[in-house]
Amino acid sequence: MTQRFRLPEGGLIDRAKPLGFRFDGTRYQGYAGDSLASALLANGVHLVGRSFKYHRPRGIFSAGAEEPNALVQLGAGARSDANMRATQVDLVDGLTAASQNCWPSLGFDLGAINNQLSRFLPAGFYYKTFMWPAALWMRYEWVIRHAAGMGKVPDARDPDHYDKTYAHCDVLVAGAGPAGLAAALAASETGARVILAEQDGELGGALLGLDETIDGAPARDWVAAARAELEARESVTILTRTTVYGYFDHNFLGLLERVTDHLAEKPARLPRHRLWKLRAKQVVLATGAIERPLVFSDNDRPGIMLAGACQAYVNRYAVKPGSKAVVFTNNDGAYGAALDLAAAGIEIAAIVDLRPDPEGPATERAEAAGLPVLAGHAIIGTRGDQRVDQVRIARISADGASIVGGAGEGAAQTIDCDLVAVSGGWSPTVHLFSQSRGKIRFDAELGCFLPGDAAQATHLAGACNGAFGLASCLQTGFEAGAQAAKAAGLKPGKRRRKIQKAPEASDDGFLPARWTWLVPSDRPLGQGGKHFVDLQNDVTAADLKLALREGYRSVEHVKRYTTTGMGTDQGKTGNVNAIAIIAETQGRPIPEVGVTTFRPPYTAVTFGAFAGRDIEDLLDATRRTPIHAWHQRNGAVFEDVGQWKRPWYYPKASESMHDAVNREVKAVRSSLGVVDATTLGKIDIQGKDAAEFLNRMYTNAWSKLEVGKCRYGLMLGEDGMVMDDGVTARLGEHHYLMTTTTGNAAPVFGHLEEFLQTEWPELEVRLTSVTEQFATVSLAGPNARRLLAELTQDIELSANALPHMGLARGRVAGIPARVFRVSFTGEMSFEINVRASYGLALWQAVMTAGEKYDITPYGTEAMHVLRAEKGFIIVGQETDGSVTPLDLGMDWILSKNKDFIGKRSLTRPDMLKPDRKQLVGLLTEDPAEVLPEGAQLVETVLAKPPMVMVGHVSSSYHSPNLERSFALAMIKGGRGKMGQRVFAPLQGGKTLACTITGPVFLDPEGERLRG
Amino acid sequence: MLLIPCPYCGPRSEEEFSYGNEAHIPRPKQPDKLDDAEWAEYVFMRSNTKGVFLERWMHAQGCRRWFNVARDTVSYEILAVYEIGAPRPELELRRDV
């Protein structure tokens, strides 16, 4: 079977380029220029899928983005995409596609039993199911799991790459049909920077599927000339296969360009898709219109298609979508389709027109061509299992609500056919306009929603604004393009080319229409046939009416309850019919019912495009210290602290983490450890008001800190909660160096900037982040001073010359350095700051000289154990944004003599409640048990939760120095509960009993660090 | 995504900025003179305006300067930008919000 339904000539396909492809395993052939849908139709394949809920056979329904039925799984393995509209898939050689929603096969589908059970699957099925007794869930789960979800996700990671780009233009034109082309021509005439985006691979829009004339010549000639003219203009960018999927605030738009999907050979240098983030001064929407189906009984069989789509298959793709057609319409438009189908050799068995007296140029041409017209008639039923093979037709009453002759077969005549071409009028594609927050209004004469007032710099052209005729499209396109360029500040063009004003064309072919939203049948609605409103989600007119009977009134609620318009097509073909049927049932005018919200994206956008290159290593910056390479060479295991990579611990040969951390902790207390502290945030603060500024930002006083001394500071938010802590050194009269916790460097810097700029601009203070300018090597342990003394000649290290919290300048290992005697471990400790570029050299010198002390590099885990033994907090571990200094027992650091950020909040009644969680120490009764961090604590253990929780474990370790486990915890009223027992009930039923202690476990007098 | 005219750099995309909520809420000069309710008003309470809202932005990925913006929270139109400390701009009262 090779392209039996291909016309011998015509169309925009290239018969010299045959392409092979497979659908559901069967080989077919098409031509370059085909869509997957047109190639399938050329081979007589109509049945392409099963519907979502009832698994009814479904065929190709449209020829564009609105396709509700022909969703296929494209490709295989890692390069597989679900829910691809066959109507928009460019045929490429070797393409493979498979139908969805069917098992075991498209022709024989077990899920189709849902169709027989459909009276058990009414509107609101899911909601009702979830309200049934839980015990029934096991039974319905299978049904729901199989009904929900469409297609399959790829089974491996995406091998393609994606890209993003930013662009700016004077005028974006969305859509390159006649209106869009005219707008782009008029706008670029002025020299405006124009981007013309078209979702199709070809320019021309509806003209590709119509046999129209412009200026007396084929419309395609005009399209070609327009394209040539636009391509010749340097300020114009034409983007094909590019969908404007979103229209956001301030004329920011998202475009998806499909770069290689249509190529059989995909060059590795090209991204598969490219996401355009576009800021346009002015936007022209020329997005066209989407044909509506008619809602009649069993209107969903394969072979029932939109009339305009049939026309496009004949004219653009040279494919006969059938051999014998019945055309069903409520307007003039379908007559043009009927004439084109007839010219292609398709027998027109009848034009069934809902209007009692159709008249006008279109009908006259049809009659002149001898096409039989059944005016005032309707299709009231269809037949055919996997393809329509017969329709039943009856005369309808004057009000359109019933058929003449009443119920029973007698009133109807039957016509055999294999194609039904349907036209229920046109819905302007107002999606982007609505996304831009433009108002939508209903036009009763045109029977559609139209753009109203624009919310942004938006212009409208062509059918999306209700200008359905070709002449009107061209006219409004030229006008909108010129207006947009002018509004973007460009002068009218001086060039006078031959394409600069609207050419001659006809406006025939749509009105008048008769709006029969629900086509009557000879059977009661919902019995013996289904009037589908939403083909993709299998929502019928009966479902809508049921929802209304059950009390739903708002269109948004009816939508969610019935799921109408909630498929991947977002109801592009079905929504207006649904709204009209709701209005009719409620006896309200359509504008009062309103329209559901249009949300981006217009059509699906791959996640890959949103991610672009921002994946894996490029997802976020990785920060490494200048000493990183040494850590790596020496087997460090790293942990992420913000963007930084920090050594976590340094396991030797066969050591476990536990062993390594124990060794590192012991080394610091017994001899000498060294840690890379480069990642601590460092902020250089200068200016004559620097001390005053610190006074306001920190809780403690800074005025009396001498030059050459350091002080620990605590920073609060204005709500009184601990925000950060760190040591700040006074380097000079008006010069300080503040350190912050590693993860908080940027927020603290921002916090300081904010107050300087917004509250105290009169303070003369300048801030500079110097985190990356310095490397910090910190020595800790009883031998720290001995080692440092060997490395420096010009720094006096005695307890008098450089006491705890002192600082000195000089050379260490020959490198200019600042040495801060500060301690986070409780041991005598020296933090050596050198220029970052000397960091590795200093580290290596320290390691070499330190060998005799068995110097031990330690990681963040050992550092945490060491500080916890001393009861030093870590902001973000003991604190979580709800902890005050009072909760931590740090009253000593709160100045009484000055104001500071957050001070007033500390006397709010909530802050003084005795049952606030307070920092305490915790010892398990079994010293071998290490509490899990985050464990909840209770005073009374019950057999099972819930239990009254009185606190949680914030830090917990094994200490080789204490030779047991220990923990810090936040416990309600904890400081008043010393010696009391609490319990940590753990997952799995185990409960650890603990005793509340003070938070300092080692050297409470601080002898070790002073020395 | 908004296009915000930074008074120091010119129009830039919203993603370069960080948001600082309502403008013209100066820090009280003497917090200890305020009662709990007054202090809570300053720390926690912000208006949720429908219409013209005076708010603070910071050009975080640019000049890192704070400034004030008058923005219509319905249309998202930016009606004015002005320096921190400058008086409230005189804006026509809009009837459509």
Ligand SMILES: [Zn+2]
């Ligand atoms: Zn700026």
